[in-house]
Amino acid sequence: MQDLLRRYGPGLTGLICLLVAFWLVMLVIVPNVTLFEQSFRPYLPVVDIGGPKDTYSFRNYLKVLDGATETSLFGIAFSVPVHVKTFFQTIWYSMVVTVVCFALAYPLAYYMAKVVRPRTVPTLLLLLFVPLWVSEVLRAFAWWIILAFKGPLNVLLQGLGLIEDPIRWTNMGYTGVMVGLVYTYVLFMIFPIYNAVSSLDTNQIEAADDLGASWWRIHWRIVLPHAKPGIASGAVMVFMLSAGSLLVPSILGSTTSQWFTQTIDQWFKDALDWNTASAYAFLLLLLCTVFVSVAMKVFKVKLSDIAK
Amino acid sequence: MSAGIDLEGVCCDFGSFRAVDNANVSIRPGEFFSFLGPSGCGKTTILRMISGFIDPTQGAIKIGGKDMKGQRPNQRPTALIFQNLALFPLMPIWENISFGLEVRGVDKATRRKKAEDLLKLVDLPGAADKMVSQLSGGQKQRVAIARALAVEPAVMLLDEPLSALDLKLRQHMRAELRAIQKRTGVTFIYITHDQGEALAMSDRVGVMSQGRIQQVADPRDIYNNPVNGFVASFVGENNIFEGTAGAASEGLARFDTAHGAFRARLAPDAAGKPVKLYVRPEHTVLTATAASENSVPVTVSEVSFEGAFISVHSVSDHGQTITAEIRNDGSATVPQVGSKLHASFEAARAALLPDANVRG
Amino acid sequence: MHKLRLNLLHLYMGLFLVYMLAPLVVMSGAAFNDSKLPSIVPWKGWTGKWFSEMIADERMMLAFANTLWVAVAVAGIAVLIGTAAAILINSVSGKVRTALYGMMISTILIPGVVIGISTMILWTKMGNALGTEFFLFNPGLHLSVLGQVSYIAAMVMLLVLARLQSFDAGLEEAALDLGASHGQVMRRILLPHLYPAIGAGAAVAFFQSIENFNVTQFTRGGADTLTVYVFSKVRSGITPTINALAFLLIIVTLVLAVAYELNRRRKAHEEAAREAEARRAEALEEAL
Numbered sequence: 001m002q003d004l005l006r007r008y009g010p011g012l013t014g015l016i017c018l019l020v021a022f023w024l025v026m027l028v029i030v031p032n033v034t035l036f037e038q039s040f041r042p043y044l045p046v047v048d049i050g051g052p053k054d055t056y057s058f059r060n061y062l063k064v065l066d067g068a069t070e071t072s073l074f075g076i077a078f079s080v081p082v083h084v085k086t087f088f089q090t091i092w093y094s095m096v097v098t099v100v101c102f103a104l105a106y107p108l109a110y111y112m113a114k115v116v117r118p119r120t121v122p123t124l125l126l127l128l129f130v131p132l133w134v135s136e137v138l139r140a141f142a143w144w145i146i147l148a149f150k151g152p153l154n155v156l157l158q159g160l161g162l163i164e165d166p167i168r169w170t171n172m173g174y175t176g177v178m179v180g181l182v183y184t185y186v187l188f189m190i191f192p193i194y195n196a197v198s199s200l201d202t203n204q205i206e207a208a209d210d211l212g213a214s215w216w217r218i219h220w221r222i223v224l225p226h227a228k229p230g231i232a233s234g235a236v237m238v239f240m241l242s243a244g245s246l247l248v249p250s251i252l253g254s255t256t257s258q259w260f261t262q263t264i265d266q267w268f269k270d271a272l273d274w275n276t277a278s279a280y281a282f283l284l285l286l287l288c289t290v291f292v293s294v295a296m297k298v299f300k301v302k303l304s305d306i307a308k
Numbered sequence: 309m310s311a312g313i314d315l316e317g318v319c320c321d322f323g324s325f326r327a328v329d330n331a332n333v334s335i336r337p338g339e340f341f342s343f344l345g346p347s348g349c350g351k352t353t354i355l356r357m358i359s360g361f362i363d364p365t366q367g368a369i370k371i372g373g374k375d376m377k378g379q380r381p382n383q384r385p386t387a388l389i390f391q392n393l394a395l396f397p398l399m400p401i402w403e404n405i406s407f408g409l410e411v412r413g414v415d416k417a418t419r420r421k422k423a424e425d426l427l428k429l430v431d432l433p434g435a436a437d438k439m440v441s442q443l444s445g446g447q448k449q450r451v452a453i454a455r456a457l458a459v460e461p462a463v464m465l466l467d468e469p470l471s472a473l474d475l476k477l478r479q480h481m482r483a484e485l486r487a488i489q490k491r492t493g494v495t496f497i498y499i500t501h502d503q504g505e506a507l508a509m510s511d512r513v514g515v516m517s518q519g520r521i522q523q524v525a526d527p528r529d530i531y532n533n534p535v536n537g538f539v540a541s542f543v544g545e546n547n548i549f550e551g552t553a554g555a556a557s558e559g560l561a562r563f564d565t566a567h568g569a570f571r572a573r574l575a576p577d578a579a580g581k582p583v584k585l586y587v588r589p590e591h592t593v594l595t596a597t598a599a600s601e602n603s604v605p606v607t608v609s610e611v612s613f614e615g616a617f618i619s620v621h622s623v624s625d626h627g628q629t630i631t632a633e634i635r636n637d638g639s640a641t642v643p644q645v646g647s648k649l650h651a652s653f654e655a656a657r658a659a660l661l662p663d664a665n666v667r668g
Numbered sequence: 669m670h671k672l673r674l675n676l677l678h679l680y681m682g683l684f685l686v687y688m689l690a691p692l693v694v695m696s697g698a699a700f701n702d703s704k705l706p707s708i709v710p711w712k713g714w715t716g717k718w719f720s721e722m723i724a725d726e727r728m729m730l731a732f733a734n735t736l737w738v739a740v741a742v743a744g745i746a747v748l749i750g751t752a753a754a755i756l757i758n759s760v761s762g763k764v765r766t767a768l769y770g771m772m773i774s775t776i777l778i779p780g781v782v783i784g785i786s787t788m789i790l791w792t793k794m795g796n797a798l799g800t801e802f803f804l805f806n807p808g809l810h811l812s813v814l815g816q817v818s819y820i821a822a823m824v825m826l827l828v829l830a831r832l833q834s835f836d837a838g839l840e841e842a843a844l845d846l847g848a849s850h851g852q853v854m855r856r857i858l859l860p861h862l863y864p865a866i867g868a869g870a871a872v873a874f875f876q877s878i879e880n881f882n883v884t885q886f887t888r889g890g891a892d893t894l895t896v897y898v899f900s901k902v903r904s905g906i907t908p909t910i911n912a913l914a915f916l917l918i919i920v921t922l923v924l925a926v927a928y929e930l931n932r933r934r935k936a937h938e939e940a941a942r943e944a945e946a947r948r949a950e951a952l953e954e955a956l
Binding site for chain 3: 003004007008009011012015016017019020022023024027028029030031032034035038049104107108111112115116122123124126127128129130131133134135136137138139140141142143144145146148150151152155183187215236240243244245246247250251261264265268274277278281282284285288292
Binding site for chain 2: 836838839841842843844845846847848849852856857860861939942943945946949950952953954
C-alpha cells in the first residue's frame with residue numbers, strides 16, 4: 001500500500017482501491033450474502049414480506065427431498081427424491097464429461113507442446129480458438145442441427161452403411177447433453193495442459209528415452225506429473241462449466257435428462273419462487289466449492305495454480 | 309548550476325536493521341564523489357535517500373544548502389542513473405531523453421532539438437529515432453546519461469551504471485563519464501563496489517562498510533593512508549600481521565608478533581585500540597640476506613606472472629603467507645620456488661590500523 | 669519417436685480439427701440452404717434469403733444492438749476494475765495478497781446461475797428496501813452488465829497481472845526522478861506497458877459478454893440479447909436466419925483472428941530485426 005502511494009500518489013491510489021472495493025463488496029460479497037440470507041426465507045406475497053410469516057427456516061432446502069422417483073443403480077432398484085437424483089446425475093455426468101475431455105485433450109496438448117514444429121503452433125492455436133470465440137449458444141445449436149433426426153450425422157452414418165435407420169440422438173437420455181458439453185468445453189482442458197507440458201524441458205523426455213523407458217512410462221513418470229497443475233486447472237474448469245451450464249442441457253437435453261441448473265431455472269422463472277431458487281443455487285455453489293477443494297487436495301495444487 | 313550536498317547525521321533503518329548509520333559528509337559543488345563499498349554496505353541506500361525514494365530515519369540531507377525533507381523525487385534537482393539504466397522500452401531514444409522536459413510541458417520542437425544536442429554530447433548522433441532494443445550496452449549507457457542530463461540537474465546520481473558492461477568497454481566509459489562531468493560541471497555522485505573505478509574517476513571517495521562511512525579522502529590518500537583495516541583491505545592487497553603495539557614515538561611504534569618485533573606507523577587515533585600491521589605487497593621486498601629491521605625469513609611457495617608485475621607468494625616459518633610484488637621492468641630476476649629468502653619492509657610503509665569502524 | 673506413433677498423432681490432430689470446425693461448417697452451410705428447417709440435408713438449393721430475413725427480423729436486430737452495448741459496457745467496466753485490481757494485487761504481499769487474490773479468482777469459479785440470481789436478488793431487494801422505482805434497482809440488462817463484470821473483471825485482472833510481472837518498477841522510479849507527476853507516470857510509463865494486456869483483456873471481456881447466457885438469463889428482465897434470443901428460438905422452432913447470423917459471426921471472428929495473427933507476426937519480425945541490430949552494434953563495440 002505504501003508502495004502504491006509512493007508510485008501513484010493519493011488520488012490514483014484511492015481510485016484503485018475504490019474500484020476494487022466496489023467489485024469485491026458490491027458485486028461479489030454482498031450479492032452472495034444476500035442470496036444466502038434469502039435462501040432461508042419463505043416465498044411470500046409482497047404484503048407479507050417482513051410480516052410474522054417471514055421467518056428463517058430450512059424449508060427451502062428440504063424441498064429437494066419432495067417427490068420420490070424410482071431409480072436403479074448397479075441393478076438395485078430404490079426410490080429417491082427427484083431433485084436429489086438430478087443433483088447427483090449432474091455431478092456424475094459432469095465428471096464423465098471431464099474425464100472424456102481429458103482423454104481427448106491430453107494427446108493433443110502433448111502433440112502441440114512437444115511434437116509439432118514450433119512454427120506451426122500459433123496457426124493450430126488460432127484454428128482451435130475459432131470455435132471458442134463463436135458463442136456457446138451457437139456451438140450448442142450447431143450440434144442441435146447435426147444430431148437432428150433427419151440431420152447430417154444420421155445421413156452420413158446411413159451413407160457409410162453403419163446404421164440402417166436414423167437414430168434419435170437427442171432422445172437418448174444424457175447423450176445429447178454429453179456430446180454438447182464435451183464439444184463446448186474440451187478447449188478449456190487443452191490450453192492449461194498445453195501450457196503445462198510446454199514448460200517441460202524436452203531434455204527430460206529425451207533423457208528418459210535414452211535410459212530405455214517405454215513411451216507410456218515416459219508419460220506416466222515424466223510428462224503427466226509435470227502437467228499435473230495444468231490437468232487440475234483444466235479439470236476444475238471443465239467440471240464447473242459443465243455442472244453450471246444451463247444452455248447446453250436446455251438445447252440438447254432429452255425428455256429424460258434433467259440438469260440441476262434447469263431445476264434452479266424452473267424455480268426462478270416458472271414458479272417465481274426466488275427463495276427456493278436461492279437455496280438450490282446455494283447448493284450448487286456448495287457443490288462447486290467442495291469439488292474444487294477436493295480437486296486441489298487430490299492434485300496437491302493451489303488456487304493460484306488453477307487460475308493460470 | 310551544480311550544487312553541493314551535505315549529509316548531516318543521516319541514519320536509515322529498515323525495521324530493526326540499520327542500513328545507514330550516522331553518515332556525515334559534505335560533497336562540494338562540481339565534485340566527482342564516489343561511495344565505495346561491498347554490496348550491502350549502505351551505499352545504494354544513501355543514493356536513494358539523496359534522490360528521495362527513501363526518507364532518512366534521522367538526520368538531514370541538504371542539496372545546495374536547502375533541506376530536502378518532504379521533497380519527493382520529482383521535486384529534487386537530482387537525476388538518477390539506475391543500475392539497469394531503466395530506459396523506457398516503448399519510447400524512441402529521443403523521447404526517452406526528452407521525457408523529463410515533456411513532463412515539464414516543454415514543446416515538441418524544443419525537446420527534439422535538445423535531445424539531438426545531447427546525443428551529440430554523448431557521441432551518439434543519429435540515434436534519435438531508434439528504439440532502445442536496437443542499441444548495444446554501451447549505447448544504452450550513453451542514452452541514460454543523456455536522459456539524466458536533459459533535465460539539467462544540479463546533481464547526478466549514478467548507481468553502478470557500468471557494471472553490466474564488459475571490462476574493455478567499462479574502461480572506455482570511465483574516461484567518457486569523467487570527461488562529461490568535467491564538460492558539464494555537474495556534481496556527480498557515483499556508487500560502486502569496484503575500487504579501480506572509484507579511484508580512477510573520483511575527486512574524492514567515501515569508503516563504506518556496514519552502514520558507516522569509514523573514510524572520506526582523495527583516491528591517493530585512500531590507498532596510501534587508509535584509516536583502518538577495512539579500508540586498507542578493501543582498497544588493494546595487504547600482508548597482515550597480528551600482534552600487540554607498544555607506545556609510539558614520532559609516529560612509529562613497536563609491534564610484537566610471533567615473527568619478532570616490528571616497527572611501523574601507528575595511526576593517530578589508534579592509540580590504545582587493538583591494531584594489526586598492514587603492508588602492501590609492492591612495498592614488501594625479498595632479499596637473500598636479512599634486512600636490519602622488519603625482516604622475516606620465508607620460503608618461496610608460488611610465483612605468478614601477472615604481466616606488469618610478478619607476484620611472489622612465500623610462507624614464513626610460522627606458516628603465514630607473505631606476498632611480494634616485483635615490478636616487471638624486463639630484467640627483474642625472479643626467485644625460484646623453494647628458495648629461502650628474507651621478506652622485509654620499511655617501517656614508514658607499514659601501518660598499524662584498528663579494525664573497521666562499526667557499532668559496538 | 670516411433671514413426672507409426674508420430675503418424676497417428678498427426679492423424680489425431682487432423683481429426684480433432686475436423687471435429688472442432690465441422691459443426692461450424694454445417695451451421696454456416698445451413699444458412700445458404702433453401703429449406704425452412706436449418707440443416708444441410710437434404711440440400712434444396714442455394715439461397716441468400718435468410719440473410720435478408722435476418723435483417724428484417726426486428727427482434728433479432730434489437731437483441732443484436734443490446735448485445736453490443738452490454739458487451740461494450742462490460743468490457744469498459746471490467747477493464748477498469750481488472751486493471752486496478754492487478755495493480756493493487758501486484759503491490760501487496762503476504763496474507764492480504766493471498767486473501768484478495770483468492771477472492772478475485774473464486775469469482776471465475778462461481779456458477780453463472782448463482783451470479784445471476786444473487787445479482788438479481790440484491791439489487792431488486794435493495795430497490796424494495798429503499799422504496800424507489802429508479803431503473804438501477806429493476807431487472808434489466810444493466811444488472812446483466814453488473815453480474816457479468818463480477819467474474820469477467822477477474823479474467824482481465826489475470827491478463828494484466830501477468831503482464832505487470834514483466835514490468836520493471838525501476839522505470840516508474842526513473843520517470844518520477846525525471847520530474848514526472850504521479851498521473852504522468854501512470855499515463856506515460858505504466859499504462860503503455862500494460863496496453864497489450866488491457867487490449868487482450870478488453871477483447872476477452874467483450875467476447876465473454878457476448879456469449880454469456882447464465883447471468884443474463886436471470887437478470888435481463890424482459891430484454892433480449894443475441895444469446896438469449898437464439899436460445900428462445902431454438903426452443904420455440906427456428907428458421908435459418910440464426911444460421912445466417914452465425915455465419916456472419918464466424919466470418920467476423922475469422923477475420924479478426926487472422927488480422928491478430930498477422931499483426932503478431934509483423935511485430936515479432938520487427939523485434940527480431942531490432943535485436944539483430946543491437947547485436948551488430950555490440951560486435952562493433954567489441955572491436956573498439
